[in-house]
Amino acid sequence: MSKQDVPSSIAQTFTVTKFELLNYFRSRRFIIMLGIGVIIGALLTLLVGYYRPSSFTTSSIDFYSSWWGTSAAYIVILSSIFFGGDAISGEFQNKTGYFTVGNPIRRSSIYMGKWLAAFIASFMIIVVFVAMTVLNNFYYFGPNMPYQFVESFLFTVLYLISVLGLTFFFSSLFKSSSIAILTTVVLMLFAFSLIQNLVNAFVHTEPWFLITYGAGIIGNILTVPYPLHTAITRFGHVAITSYAVTVPEGVAILAIYFIVTAILGLVLFERKEFN
Amino acid sequence: MRQSIEAVNLTKSYGSFIALSDLNLKLEGAKCIGFLGPNGAGKTTTLKLFTDMIRPSEGHALVGGIDVHSNKKEALSSCAALIETPEIYPSLTPVEALSMIAEIRGVPSEERGKRIEDSLSEVKMLEWKDKKVGRFSKGMKQRVNIASVLISDPSIIMLDEPTTGLDPRGMSEVREIVKSLKRRNRLIFMSSHLLNEVTDVCDEVAMIDHGKLLAYDTISNIILKFSENGSNIIEVGFSRAVDDSIIAEIGKLGNVKGTSKIDETNLRVEISGDIKAREGLLYELASMKIGVISFKPSTSALESSYLNMIKETL
Structure with missing residues (x-):
């Protein structure tokens, strides 16, 4: 028998991250997600190059607003679903958890290790998309990067952190990977946007409780001047109120979503039984 | 750390269904204890409680005298377990999968390579060491799972029907591995429903049914008594x-x-x-x-x- 000390929980977290990433890079899902990111970038490149829409070609900031401001959030959501959708539920459904959980390792290390791996993999996809965006902007406007784009990029990273928190929460909530993924897809791509529009139009209340509303800062920061917080548009007798999230508000919404869902997801995973 | 596994009033219930009822069992020393019982008797439930894969409704599961639920890292530091038939990340090779477990368990980096080779050699998987696990048969995966138990050279080993999915040659090889572990002074707790396996490998046997321990004794005494x-x-x-x-x-x-x-x-x-x-x-x-x-x-x-x-x- 050999005497060995079990590493610290932080070291074990990084071990899980390392091998989870290795699994991602070897699996088709990383290639597919990378392909999706490249296809979106390539399509935008072709369309902008061919049609030269004015919203893209007026100024550098307008280019980033039209390109990055409208597509970054979707890249974040898709990569979060690809890498986080079944990260925890798969441990139960595919029984991969049986390989690791019975070892001297805290479940929190497994959870955080997998979260970090999903974050790194998603971040790499985003970096590829950023590179395509910046290269296109360079082609039209030269080496000119408005500081708002850097801010928008940082908000995108915050949104990624937040969406991954939510995705991992659903992944911990359900033992079935397909239900976890489907729930995240429906909420992030359809339900939240629908609720946001309905609340805006009919309830006349700011949808501060929606993560997608908080993500509005990614595009808003690229609009000069920054959009008004509340705008009322009148169509005859009908007045429609629309809200633009402010930067402090958006950062707070995204941060709170991450903190709450990360804690809840972790508690659920700690309590969930392998049976 | 003591070489012991102990259940103290260990109970697991799911609503009104009692999967394990007030189990009191203390296993100590270097020997192999078979854990026998029909399907659904509570064998796997017991082993899952000892590895904190499920929580006890009442009582305590102690490994090396330490409560697994309240201090899992310390309790399982010298204990390795194989519960059911785990799946390994399909894109990893056996070497990578075992490296992950070796790192988690703190096997010194300078020893890892040799330990992995030795473990894979012991389960006759050395020639597959660089192939992706996703392409393996159930039996081959189970061999890698067994290698993952051996990698840290633990003093306490829990095996839940370890020969599941193996062909007759594989079953025989696993029995030989268990016997060799016994010779190396390990405490082995092995659930099985194969009586010849238990007779061949184990020194003592604990019998369980309907979540209740029926007997725990040497095989010969069990035969005499019952x-x-x-x-x-x-x-x-x-x-x-x-x-x-x-x-x-x-x-x-x-x-x-x-x-x-x-x-x-x-x-x-x-x-x-x-x-x-x-x-x-x-x-x-x-x-x-x-x-x-x-x-x-x-x-x-x-x-x-x-x-x-x-x-x-x-």
Whole structure:
């Protein structure tokens, strides 16, 4: 028998991250997600190059607003679903958890290790998309990067952190990977946007409780001047109120979503039984 | 750390269904304990409680004297377990999968390579070490799973039906691995529903049914206590064919109630009495110089005791 000390929980977290990433890079899902990111970038490149829409070609900031401001959030959501959708539920459904959980390792290390791996993999996809965006902007406007784009990029990273928190929460909530993924897809791509529009139009209340509303800062920061917080548009007798999230508000919404869902997801995973 | 596994009033219930009821069991020292019971008896539930894969409803699961639920890292630091048939990340190779477990368990980096090679060699998977696990058969994956248990050279090992999914050769190899671990002074707790496996490998047996512990003792004592008429069946192996005159001679020995031939070189001997009677029989057989090469409790005797015990709980 050999005497060995079990590493610290932080070291074990990084071990899980390392091998989870290795699994991602070897699996088709990383290639597919990378392909999706490249296809979106390539399509935008072709369309902008061919049609030269004015919203893209007026100024550098307008280019980033039209390109990055409208597509970054979707890249974040898709990569979060690809890498986080079944990260925890798969441990139960595919029984991969049986390989690791019975070892001297805290479940929190497994959870955080997998979260970090999903974050790194998603971040790499985003970096590829950023590179395509910046290269296109360079082609039209030269080496000119408005500081708002850097801010928008940082908000995108915050949104990624937040969406991954939510995705991992659903992944911990359900033992079935397909239900976890489907729930995240429906909420992030359809339900939240629908609720946001309905609340805006009919309830006349700011949808501060929606993560997608908080993500509005990614595009808003690229609009000069920054959009008004509340705008009322009148169509005859009908007045429609629309809200633009402010930067402090958006950062707070995204941060709170991450903190709450990360804690809840972790508690659920700690309590969930392998049976 | 003590080499022990202990259940203290260990209970697991799911609503009104009690999967494990007030289990009190203490296993200590270097030996192999078989954990027998029919499907759904509570074997896997018990092992999952000992690895914190599920939480106890009441009581405590202690490994090395440490509560697994409240201090899992310390409790399992010298204990490795194989519960059910785990899946390994399909894109990893056996070397990578075992590296992950070795890192998690703190195997020194300078020893990792050799340990991985040795473990894979022990489960006959060395030639597959760089192939992706996703392409392996169930039996091959189970061999890698067994290698993952060996990698940290633990003093306590828990195995949940480890031969599941293996072909007969694989089953035999796993039994040899367990025997070699026993020789290296490990405490092994192994659930199984294969009685011949338990008889072949284990020193003691704990029997469970309907979530309740029915008995825990040495195999011979279990056979003595629970066989239908208090008889004790021994299988004796000979180096050469046994003829009728030798069988007749054996039949006349004290405590022998009957004999039956299994094949040309193996004989089933039924005796009455306790462990002393068995000792006496072995002494007498050896004295006869008739080529006795093996002497072990019969699988069928354990089976008979097991069935009697299970019948009593129905």
